[in-house]
Amino acid sequence: MQDRMIARAKELLADGTVDRVMGWKKGEFLYDATPAVFYSAEELDAGFVMNAFTAANVSKYLIKETKKEGKILAFLKPCDSFSFRQLMNEHRVDRDKVYIVGIPSWGKADMEKIRQKGITGITSIEEREGDFVVNTILRETHVIKKYDVYLEKCKNCKSKEIVVYDELLDGENGAAVTNSRFDEVAKLEAMTPDERFAFWQNELSRCIRCNACRNVCPACTCEKCVFDNPKSGLENKAAATSFEENMFHIIRAFHVAGRCTDCGECSRVCPQHIPLHLLNRKFIKDMNELYGDFQAGEAEQQRHPVTSYRTDDAEPGVIYTRGGTGK
Amino acid sequence: MENNNLREQILFTANADPKKCMKCGKCSGACPNYDEMEYHPHQFVSMVQNGDIEPLLKSESLYLCLTCMVCVERCPRNVQPARFIEAVRLAKIRQQGENRLTPQQIPAKIEEDTPQQLLVSAFRKYTK
Amino acid sequence: MEFLYYPGCTLKNKAKDLDLYARRTAEALGVTLTELPEWQCCGGVYPLGRDEIATKLSSVRNLIAARDAGRDLVTVCAACHNVVKQVNHDMATDDYIRTRVNNYLQPETPYEGETQVLHLLEVLRDKVGFDAIREKVVKPLTGRKIGAYYGCLLLRPSKVLAFDDPENPTIIEDFLRALGAEPVIYAQRNECCGAYAAIENENVPKKRAGAVLSNAKANGAEELVTACPLCMYNLKKQADGTGVKVTYFTELLAEALDIR
Amino acid sequence: MQVKNENWKPLIVAFCCNWCSYAGADLAGTNRLNYPADVKIIRVPCSCRVNPMFILRAFQRGADGVIVCGCHPGDCHYTSGNYYARRRMTLLFSMLDYLGIEKGRTRVEWVSAAEGQKFAETMNSFVETITSLGENKRLEDLRCKTE
Amino acid sequence: MQRIGVFVCWCGSNIAGTVDVKKVAETLGHEPGVVFSTDYQYMCSQSGQDLVKDSIRTYNLTGVVICSCSPRMHENTFRKAAASVGLNPYMVEIANIREQVSWIHKDMETATEKAIILGRAAIAKVHLNAPLIAGETPVTKRALVIGGGIAGIQTALDIAEAGFEVDIVEKSPTIGGKMAQIDKTFPTLDCAACILTPKMVEASQQENINIYAFSEVDEVKGFVGNFTVKIRRKARYVKEELCTGCGLCTEKCPQKKVPDEFNLGLSNRRAIYIPFAQAVPKVATIDPNYCTMLKTGKCGVCSKVCGVKAIDYTQKDEIVERKYGAIVVATGFEPIKVDKFEEFAYAQSPDVVTSLEYERLMNAAGPTGGTLLRPSDKTHPHTIVFVQCVGSRCDEKSEKGKPYCSKVCCMYTAKHAMLTREKYPDTEVYVFYIDVRTPGKNFDEFYRRAVEHYGVHYVKGMVGKVTPENGKLKVQASDLLDNRQLHIDADMVVLAAAIEPDKSARPLATMLTASMDTNDFFTEAHPKLRPVESPTAGVFLSGMCQGPKDIPETVSQASACAAKVIGLLVKDKLVGNPCVAHSDEMMCNGCSQCQNVCPYGAITYTEKEFRMPDRTTAVRRVAQVNPAVCQGCGACTVTCPSGAMDLFGFSNNQIMAEVDAICK
Secondary structure, three states: OHHHHHHHHHHHHHOOOOOEEEEEEOOOOOOOOEEEEEOOHHHHHHHEOOOOOOOOOOOOHHHHHOOOOOOEEEEEOHHHHHHHHHHHHOOOOOHHHEEEEEOOOOOOEOHHHHHHOOOOOEEEEEEEOOEEEEEEOOOOEEEEEHHHHEOHHHHOOOEOOOOOOOEEOOOOOOOEOOOOOOHHHHHHHOOOHHHHHHHHHHHHOOOOOOOHHHHHOOOOOOOOOHHHOHHHOOOOOOOOOHHHHHHHHHHHHHHHOOOOOOOOHHHHHOOOOOOOHHHHHHHHHHHHHHHOOOOOOOOOOOOOHHHOOOOOOOOOOHHHHOOOOOO | OHHHHHHHHHHHHHOOOHHHOOOOOHHHHHOOOHHHOOOOHHHHHHHHHHOOOHHHHHOHHHHOOOOOOHHHHHOOOOOOHHHHHHHHHHHHHOOOOOOOOOHHHHHHHOOOOOOHHHHHHHHHHHOO | OEEEEEOOOHHHOOOHHHHHHHHHHHHHOOOEEEEOOOOOOOOOOOOOOOOOOHHHHHHHHHHHHHHHHOOOEEEOOHHHHHHHHHHHHHHHHOHHHHHHHHHHHOOOOOOOOOOOEEEHHHHHHHHHOHHHHHHHOOOOOOOOEEEEOOOOOOOOOHHHHOOOOOOOOOHHHHHHHHOOOEEEOOHHHHOOOOHHHHHOOOHHHHHHHHHHHHHHHHOOOOEEEEOOHHHHHHHHHHHOOOOOEEEEHHHHHHHHOOOO | OOOOOOOOOOOEEEEEEOOOHHHHHHHHHHOOOOOOOOEEEEEEOOHHHOOHHHHHHHHHOOOOEEEEEEOOOOOOOOOOHHHHHHHHHHHHHHHHHHOOOOOOOEEEEEOOOOOHHHHHHHHHHHHHHHHHHOOOOOOOOHHHHOO | OOOEEEEEEOOOHHHHOOOOHHHHHHHHHOOOOEEEEEEEOOOOOHHHHHHHHHHHHHOOOOEEEEEEOOHHHHHHHHHHHHHHOOOOHHHEEEEEOHHHHHOOOOOHHHHHHHHHHHHHHHHHHHHHOOOOOOOEEEOOOEEEEEOOOHHHHHHHHHHHHOOOEEEEEOOOOOOOHHHHHOOEEOOOOEEHHHHHHHHHHHHHHOOOEEEEOOEEEEEEEEEOOEEEEEEEEOOOOEOOOOOOOOOHHHHHOOOOOEEOHHHOOOOEEOOEEOOOOOOOOOOOEEOOOOOHHHHHOOOOHHHHHOOOOOEOOOOOOEEEEEEEOEEEEOOOEEEOOOOOOHHHOOOOOOOEEEHHHHHHHHOOOOOOOOOOOOOOOOOOOOEEEEEEEEOOOOOOOOOOOOOOOOOOHHHHHHHHHHHHHHHOOOOEEEEEEOOOOOOOOOHHHHHHHHHHOOOOEEEEOOEEEEEEEOOEEEEEEEEOOOOEEEEEEEOEEEEEEOEEEOOOHHHHHHHHOOOEOOOOOEOOOEOOOEOOEOOOOOEEEOHHHOOOOOHHHHHHHHHHHHHHHHHHHOOOEEEOOOOOEEEOOOOOOOOOHHHHHOOOOOEEEEEEEEEOOOOOEEEEEEEEEOOOOOOOOOHHHHHOOOOOEEEOOOOHHHHHHHHHHHOO
C-alpha cells in the first residue's frame, strides 16, 4: 500500500492538485513513524512510510496546514476522517485546502504488546490475513495474531468508513463495524464506588502531566488551553496533588464531550499507559444512553448532545438511581 | 378517639382525599340512584372528612350505591366519592354479624334467568 | 391472531349466547380464542377498597396464568373485563396492593401487571378492524335501529379502562355501522341499569333500566345491544311489553356474518 | 490515616440562579425557614452559568457537598439555560460517580422564586445527606485543606 | 490592588439581633485590600447611603462591599449611591447577611461566622471586579400589537395617541375580537357593539395606526427596541385597497352553505363574506375551502358583480417585514371545546349551547335577529338551565378541564339569566353554581338583582346529566342546600365553558422567547409589580393572553400596557445590562458551540486577521457578542472549552474567587 500511496502522491504533486503531502515519516526505528509534511517526490521516496505502526491521527495537523497557502494532500484513515469531519463541524479546518485520499486501515500494532511477547529488534512487519509477520535483526520470523497486539483503539474499532474524502485509494469504502467498545466502561460501572475509586486513583496518580494526551487529541485544539491560561482561574501547568490530576482529566473529558470521536489517540500516546479513553467513552456511553445514539464526526452536525437538550431529559438525579453503576 | 380511628381506617381503605372536594355537588347531581338514598355521594365525602361516620354506618344508603362510578368519572376534582361509600360499607360489613346477605336467602331470590353474575356481585357487595 | 380467552362464570351458564357467538364469530374473523385453563371467577365486582386483597386474588391468578402463557387476555363479559382490568392496573401501579398480593400468592415471578387485558370489542376495533369486519358481513343488518347500551362497566373508571370516551363513546356505534345497522345515540346509554341492587330492591333496576329503555326508545331505538349479562337481565325485565329487543353484541355479529 | 475530626461540620456550596432559586432562598429567609449555616450560597445569573470547573474547585478547596439550584425546567428566565445545565450536570455527576466519588455529594434541585419552603427543605435534606456521607476525602486537595 | 470599603448594615435589629455586626466589620476590616470597614443601623437610609458615599470619597475606595439584605432588594440603591460619587456602580457587591444569615439562623456565633464568610466571598469577588459601562442601543419608534380584540385596539389607540406608530396584526378578516360577538356587557348592560365599534372605527382612522387584518406573525427576530417581524398577509382573494365593502358579492355568491364563524356556526354565510356589518376593515374575503371558483375554476360570480374589480382569484400570501421597538401580545382567548363533557349532551342536542353561542342567540344581529329561539325547532324556550364552571376549577391533573377559575362566567351567566327573564318573563331560568364569584364594582349588586328582582333560580349544586328526550332536555342536578336531586325538563341548557388562551399563543411565545405557564397563559415579568410586561424585554402583555379577565380589566390592562410601551418608545436610546458575555478573540477557537447554545442569537462570527508569533498573519474565525442582544445567562461561557467566552460581572475568575473564599 505504501508504494501505491507514494505513487498517487507523486501524481497529485506533479499535476499541481496539491503542493505538499501530509503523511508519516520513517523514524529511527520501524515503529516510531511520525506525522510529517512532504514537499517533493524525492522527500516522499526518502521518508514516506505506511505500515502497521503508522497509527498517528494526522487530522489535527491540518488545522495549521490549512491556514497556509496552497493545497495539501492528506491520507486519512477511517478514524482520522471522523476527526477531520468533526474539525470541519467546528470550522477548525478549511476543507477546500485539503485533497483527501481515504485509505483503509485494518488495525495498527502496539509495539509494547509485541515487546511483551519477547520480540525485539524488528526489521520489518507485514500484514497478512489475521496475522502480522515480523522479522527481526536476529533473522527470526514471528507470526503473531493481529488481535493480540492491536492498539486499544484498533481492537475496539468503531468504523471502517471514511466519512470525508476526495478519492479512495482502494476505490471502496468501509462501513461501521460492530464493536464492544463500551464493555470496559460497563465493567467499571458494575464495580462498587470504592473499587472504582481505587482503580482510578491507581491510574490517574501515575499522570505526570506531560500533556501528551492534550497535544495529540484532535478535539483539544484550543488556541490556548484553560490550564495554561492565567486568566481562567484554573491555570495549572503541573499537577501538584492527585486531585489536580483528577481535575485535569475530568475537565479535559468534559471539554471534549460530544466532540470526541473516540479515536483513541490519548491512550495510545500516554507514556504512563493510563486508559484515558475510558473517560471519554464513559461520556459517549452516557450520552448515547440518556440522549440517544450520537457519533461525533460522523456527518455534518451543528449541535452535539451537550449543546442541545430536550425538555423531557432525565434529571441529574438519575445518576444516583439508575441501575448498573454499582451498588 | 375511636371515631378518629374509624375515620383513618376509612380514609385508608378509600385511598382518596376528601380535602380535594370543592363542594360542587356534581357527584350527587350525576348519581343515578340518588332518590333512593338517604345520604348522598357528596355527603359521604363530607361526613367522612368531618368524622361524622355513625349515621352513615346505620344508613340503608350503604347498600344503594350501585358503584356505577359516574360520581368518580364526572367529579371535576378527582375526589372519587364512590371510594368513600365503599370504604364505609366495608367498615360496616366487616364487623361480625353485619352481613347483609346470607346464602339461606338466595334460593328464594333466584329466578329462571338470574345470572350468576348477580349473585356473585351481590355477595361481594353485601357480605364479608 | 391468537388470544387467551376468559369467559367468566355467567357465560358458561345463563349467558351462553354471549359466549357461543363470541367463539364462533372470532373464528370466522380469523381470531383464535384459547380458553384460559382452570380460570377462576373474577368476583363479579371490582373490590374498590384499597385493603381488599383477598378479593383480588382470583383475578390475579388468571392474570398470572395469562402472563406465563405469554398472551393477551380477552374478556367478553363487561363485568369480568372491568374487574380483571382494574385489578391488573392495581398490580401495575399500586405498591401496597402489589406487595401484598404477591406475598400471598408467592408466584414464581412476582406479578407486576404485565398481562394486557382486552375486551373482545377492543380486539374487534384495534386488532381486527371494523373495516375488515364490514367486508366480511354477509347479511348486513340494514335498516335496523339499534341503541348501544354501554352501562358502567365497559367505560368507568375511564382512566383505568381506557376503553373509550366515557361520556361520548363510539365503539359500539362504529361496530353497529360495520354490521350495516343504524346506531341510535341516546344520553342514557352510559348510565347504570340498576346492577346488583336487583337482588333485594326491585325498584332500583326498574327505575334505572326503565329510564334507559324509554330514553333509547324515544330516540328511535328498536333494539338494544349490550355486553353484560346483568345489564341484559335488568333490561330484559323492563323491556317486556315495550317491543324493544335486547341482544348481546356477539349475537348481532354472528347474525351479520350469517353464522347464527 | 487521618484521625476523624470530631468537630467536623459539612461545608456546602450552593449555586443559585438569580431569578428563581436565589429568590427562593430569599423567600426562605423572609419566612424565617431554618436551614443549617453550613450552606453558603453563590449567586449566578442562571444555572447554565455553573461551570463544572466551579464544582470541582469547590471540592478541591474542601467543600463536602455542592448543590446547583435553578428555575424549574420550562421556567428558565433565559428560556433554555436550565436545560443545558441539566445535561451538563447529569454528565458531570455521572463522571464523578464513575471515578468512585460517593453518590449524593452533588445535587441539582429546581427551586422557583415561590418555593421558599422547598429551598429550606432541600438544604436541610442535602446537609443531612452530606453529614451522613461524611467528610469529602476523595476530591479534596490536601494541600489546600491544611493551609 | 483594590481599595475596598466594607459596610455592615444592622437593618435595625433584623440583622444586628442575630449577627454581631461589630465583629463582622472588625474582622472584615483585616481582609487584604480592605481599607475601611464600618457598621451602621440602616445602610439603605439616606444617611446610610451618605456614609457610603462619604467613605468612597474620603478613602478613595475602588470597591465597595455592603453586608446587608438580599441584592435583589438594594443592590441598585447602593450602585446608584456609588455612581453618584463617581465610583463605577459595578464595583459594588452585596453580601446577603439578612435573608441568608440573620433571618434563618438563631445562634449568634454561627450567624456571625457565616456573615464573615459571605463578606469575605464578596470581598474576593470585588477584588476581581472591573468597571462596567452599559451599552446603548437605539429604539425603533414603532410598536406592534398582535391581536385586534378590545385589548389590542385599546393598547394601539393609547400608543398612537401618544404619537407613536402602531401596527395591529389580526388573524381574522376584521378586528373586534370576541367582544364583537358579545351582546350586552355586565354590569351596565350596555350593548357591546355600541361601545366597541366606535373604537374599531377610531383605530382605522387614527393616522398612526396601521391595521394588518387577516394576517399572522411568521417570524420575530431582534430584541428590545430593535425587533424585526415578518408578517404574513394571508390571501383574501380580494384587493383590500379597491374593495368598498358594498357587500354585493356576498349577496350574489351562490355558495350559501358555509358555517358562519362569527355566529359560531349557528347560521350560514357565503363563500365570499364580510364577517359582520361593522367589520374593520370592511372588506370582503373569499373562503378558499368553499369557493367554487377557487376549488374547481368554475363560477366567478363575485368577480362579475364587483363594480370596482377588486376580486383577484390569483392572490397569494404576502410577507411584509417591519421593524418595531416594542411588541404587545394581545392574542386573547377562546372558550374550551366542551366535547369532553358530553354528560351535558352538547353533541347530542342543538339546544345545548355554550354561553358564547347564547350571546349570538340573544343578539339583534345574530342568527335569530335577537329573538331567543331554540336552535332545534326555532321555538321559544320556556325553561332554561345554566350550568356554571364547565371545565373550570378542575383537578390539576384533569385531562378534561382547567385548574383555574375562568373569572367571567359568573357575571355573564347572571347577565344572561337576567336578560332572559327581562325579555321573556314567562321563562323559568335556573342557574347551577358552585360558588358565585362577583368581586368587582357593582358586580355583586348585579347578581343579587338577577336573583331578587328578576327571580332567577340560583341553585347551589351541579348538573350531573342531561338527557335529551322527546324534544326536552331532562336535566338531573343536585340542590345541595335542599339536599335533593332536581329533575328539570328544560328547553335549553347553556354551558359556561371555561376559557383558555388562543391556540396561536404558544407558537407566538416561542417566536418571542416569552415564557408561558402550564395553562399557556403568558407569564408576567412580576405577578404583582410588573403585570403588563413579559420577562422578555420589549414584549408586553395585554388582555386575556395573560389570564382570565373581564372587559373593564382588559381595557385597564391594555392602557397600562400602552403606558409601558410609550415609556419605552419615548427613549432614544436604551441602556443595556453590562453584565453580558464577551469573547477573548485571542483565545477563541471559532468552533460555534457558544452560538449553538445562545438562546438569543447574540453571537455571530467573523473572520479576523491575527499576527502570529512567527510574524506571519493568519485569518481566524472568532466569536463576537452583540451586547445589546445578550441577556447575560452565561450558557456560552460553560460551553466554551478554551475559556475565551466569559461573562462580565460573573466571570470565571470571580466565581472561583468566591468559591475559594467560602471554602477557605
